[in-house]
Amino acid sequence: xxxxxxxxxxxxxxxxxxxxxxxxxxxxxxxxxxxxxxxxxxxxxxxxxxxxxxxxxxxxxxxxxxxxxxxxxxxxxxxxxxxxxxxxxxxxxxxxxxxxxxxxxxxxxxxxxxxxxxxxxxxxxxxxxxxxxxxxxxxxxxxxxxxxxxxxxxxxxxxxxxxxxxxxxxxxxxxxxxxxxxxxxxxxxxxxxxxxxxxxxxxxxxxxxxxxxxxxxxxxxxxxxxxxxxxxxxxxxxxxxxxxxxxxxxxxxxxxxxxxxxxxxxxxxxxxxxxxxxxxxxxxxxxxxxxxxxxxxxxxxxxxxxxxxxxxxxxxxxxxxxxxxxxxxxxxxxxxxxxxxxxxxxxxxxxxxxxxxxxxxxxxxxxxxxxxxxxxxxxxxxxxxxxxxxx
Amino acid sequence: xxxxxxxxxxxxxxxxxxxxxxxxxxxxxxxxxxxxxxxxxxxxxxxxxxxxxxxxxxxxxxxxxxxxxxxxxxxxxxxxxxxxxxxxxxxxxxxxxxxxxxxxxxxxxxxxxxxxxxxxxxxxxxxxxxxxxxxxxxxxxxxxxxxxxxxxxxxxxxxxxxxxxxxxxxxxxxxxxxxxxxxxxxxxxxxxxxxxxxxxxxxxxxxxxxxxxxxxxxxxxxxxxxxxxxxxxxxxxxxxxxxxxxxxx
Ligand SMILES: CC(C)(COP(=O)(O)OP(=O)(O)OC[C@H]1O[C@@H](n2cnc3c(N)ncnc32)[C@H](O)[C@@H]1OP(=O)(O)O)[C@@H](O)C(=O)NCCC(=O)NCCS
Numbered sequence: 048x049x050x051x052x053x054x055x056x057x058x059x060x061x062x063x064x065x066x067x068x069x070x071x072x073x074x075x076x077x078x079x080x081x082x083x084x085x086x087x088x089x090x091x092x093x094x095x096x097x098x099x100x101x102x103x104x105x106x107x108x109x110x111x112x113x114x115x116x117x118x119x120x121x122x123x124x125x126x127x128x129x130x131x132x133x134x135x136x137x138x139x140x141x142x143x144x145x146x147x148x149x150x151x152x153x154x155x156x157x158x159x160x161x162x163x164x165x166x167x168x169x170x171x172x173x174x175x176x177x178x179x180x181x182x183x184x185x186x187x188x189x190x191x192x193x194x195x196x197x198x199x200x201x202x203x204x205x206x207x208x209x210x211x212x213x214x215x216x217x218x219x220x221x222x223x224x225x226x227x228x229x230x231x232x233x234x235x236x237x238x239x240x241x242x243x244x245x246x247x248x249x250x251x252x253x254x255x256x257x258x259x260x261x262x263x264x265x266x267x268x269x270x271x272x273x274x275x276x277x278x279x280x281x282x283x284x285x286x287x288x289x290x291x292x293x294x295x296x297x298x299x300x301x302x303x304x305x306x307x308x309x310x311x312x313x314x315x316x317x318x319x320x321x322x323x324x325x326x327x328x329x330x331x332x333x334x335x336x337x338x339x340x341x342x343x344x345x346x347x348x349x350x351x352x353x354x355x356x357x358x359x360x361x362x363x364x365x366x367x368x369x370x371x372x373x374x375x376x377x378x379x380x381x382x383x384x385x386x387x388x389x390x391x392x393x394x395x396x397x398x399x400x401x402x403x404x405x406x407x408x409x410x411x412x413x414x415x416x417x418x419x420x421x422x423x424x425x426x427x428x429x430x431x432x433x434x435x436x437x438x
Numbered sequence: 439x440x441x442x443x444x445x446x447x448x449x450x451x452x453x454x455x456x457x458x459x460x461x462x463x464x465x466x467x468x469x470x471x472x473x474x475x476x477x478x479x480x481x482x483x484x485x486x487x488x489x490x491x492x493x494x495x496x497x498x499x500x501x502x503x504x505x506x507x508x509x510x511x512x513x514x515x516x517x518x519x520x521x522x523x524x525x526x527x528x529x530x531x532x533x534x535x536x537x538x539x540x541x542x543x544x545x546x547x548x549x550x551x552x553x554x555x556x557x558x559x560x561x562x563x564x565x566x567x568x569x570x571x572x573x574x575x576x577x578x579x580x581x582x583x584x585x586x587x588x589x590x591x592x593x594x595x596x597x598x599x600x601x602x603x604x605x606x607x608x609x610x611x612x613x614x615x616x617x618x619x620x621x622x623x624x625x626x627x628x629x630x631x632x633x634x635x636x637x638x639x640x641x642x643x644x645x646x647x648x649x650x651x652x653x654x655x656x657x658x659x660x661x662x663x664x665x666x667x668x669x670x671x672x673x674x675x676x677x678x679x680x681x682x683x684x685x686x687x
Contacts, residue, residue, distance in 0.1 A: 063495065065494075065495070163587050163591070164591070228556055229556075229653070230465075230466065230555070230556035230557060231466055232465045232466050232467070233465070233466060233467035235463070235467045236463055236464055236465040236466050236467040236468075237465045240462075240463035240464075240467070241462075241463065241631070241633065242462040242463050242464070242631040242632065243463075243465075244628070245558070245562075245628060245629060245631045246463075246464060246465040246557070246558055247465060248628070257465065
């Protein structure tokens with residue numbers, strides 16, 4: 048296997064974008080090409096979850112390769128639920144590592160705001176089991192709500208811990224001009240004030256409004272290449288050093304212990320092993336906080352903290368921008384936004400910025416090893432990536 | 439003669455009790471003061487409404503154009519029985535709401551314009567104006583329409599409004615929805631919040647000056663590129679257009 052490097056990277060704002068899905072995919076791609084300083088691409092992988100259903104656009108990759116004037120390069124659309132982005136990166140990694148291609152463009156794009164929030168929630172719920180979950184009205188917030196309740200009972204996580212994740216990630220998002228939300232919040236404002244119940248109402252008890260990510264549009268792009276090509280560009284060498292993926296039961300209720308996210312555990316283990324690093328070596332991480340509880344639990348399952356102790360690390364400030372292991376410096380899904388199919392690529396973009404030292408006001412000092420966790424389904428298909436800055 | 443004609447053109451307002459200012463804490467921890475403003479303060483807020491005329495997103499353009507006209511109509515006596523409330527954070531203008539009375543029993547909700555997003559400020563200001571209609575003007579119902587989907591979510595869905603489709607609303611003659619006293623009472627606990635009286639220092643600060651909104655929705659940098667760049671705050675697409683024109687991409 049050859050080594051694979053991220054040579055170019057870019058994203059659109061994650062917010063509400065009024066241009067077509069194919070353009071949401073194309074713009075960051077053009078920026079990433081400019082960033083890399085190359086115009087020849089051998090192959091494209093375009094991650095997207097809802098084009099067919101939400102935007103009436105199937106075969107997205109064919110539209111994008113043409114609008115970028117990159118024909119006759121090969122191009123395909125990758126759909127793996129909210130983990131589509133990291134799945135596409137994994138495909139890109141395999142294509143370069145195997146020697147099949149030299150320069151591969153990985154795009155993630157989603158346009159969810161074309162429909163209203165209710166429809167968007169319903170669209171995402173189609174990833175649940177059609178007969179055992181979806182027909183009973185299960186949505187992602189409802190699954191996350193039940194999961195949170197169990198976690199609270201078992202490990203002592205409180206509403207205040209969840210609020211601390213939201214406050215931290217809103218704060219980080221304020222430092223990211225590409226983030227959806229630029230609104231600082233406080234624990235007092237969302238939990239303690241007399242108006243908190245209205246400002247922060249229950250969505251799926253015990254999860255409240257500020258525990259949930261917003262519905263966003265957005266696109267991101269990372270260009271991968273072989274060491275030979277990367278070296279010629281004279282940029283910092285950021286290696287996609289570890290790729291891991293694992294699955295779990297489709298239905299959440301079939302899991303022996305529903306508070307364990309085994310796919311996160313498995314995917315992270317592989318991503319670390321391949322990269323030859325340990326969780327404790329990581330300098331900065333992007334975790335999939337579609338709901339605040341997930342940041343806490345993933346931080347345990349990937350091995351940063353002991354099971355059941357993620358909330359204690361949060362309390363200590365370990366995961367803050369200035370902490371020992373800053374998590375979701377971009378604002379995470381909570382603050383930066385969650386255009387489902389684009390999220391995994393957006394996470395990689397943040398890590399690439401951090402490792403290059405280009406993250407501006409949210410830069411983590413001397414970041415050398417970065418990690419992403421892209422969580423598909425309700426933890427039934429997870430892809431983790433490890434990035435290492437070489438020089 | 440001119441004075442005589444003005445008497446005819448100028449509607450006579452019915453006496454109405456004032457809206458007592460109220461206070462609430464936002465998710466940001468900041469304090470929001472909602473208070474009624476009089477005609478003299480209208481010129482202070484018009485400059486903050488005008489830039490929104492070019493923001494298509496969420497129908498800010500239509501809403502702000504209408505609000506602008508209604509504010510002028512109020513200030514220059516061309517609307518009857520209108521009132522205007524503003525929401526302020528540390529003096530900063532955060533929302534404007536207005537309405538009027540159709541008659542002693544029926545109120546008309548005109549507009550809600552949030553100038554800072556993401557903190558439910560628009561929803562709080564709307565709740566305050568409904569409170570004014572029911573608790574202070576003692577009306578039985580308020581006729582409401584929404585121009586934008588988020589408005590529909592905030593009013594029609596959150597308050598579970600009743601249809602009054604036989605009654606065209608003053609805003610463009612579209613079918614009305616109604617908030618009845620009964621529905622409002624049901625929503626009180628969850629949607630209508632805030633405290634009175636507002637501590638004097640906070641109220642004084644709000645009254646001293648209406649400061650410009652710190653983060654209003656912005657019109658596009660370049661109107662020509664509006665259809666593409668408008669909703670993208672970083673102007674990604676606009677920059678790309680420029681680069682393409684300059685042959686850089
Ligand atoms: C309708 C209106 C008054 C509602 O204002 P509001 O109650 O203050 O609403 P908010 O701004 O708090 O709510 C929406 C914002 O919440 C934020 N938000 C959404 N989901 C969120 C989440 N999970 N976590 C945190 N913030 C979130 C986003 O910033 C969102 O803005 P976006 O749509 O640009 O993404 C306001 O949108 C407005 O003035 N619109 C234009 C004029 C209009 O439509 N008036 C009504 C005519 S009937």
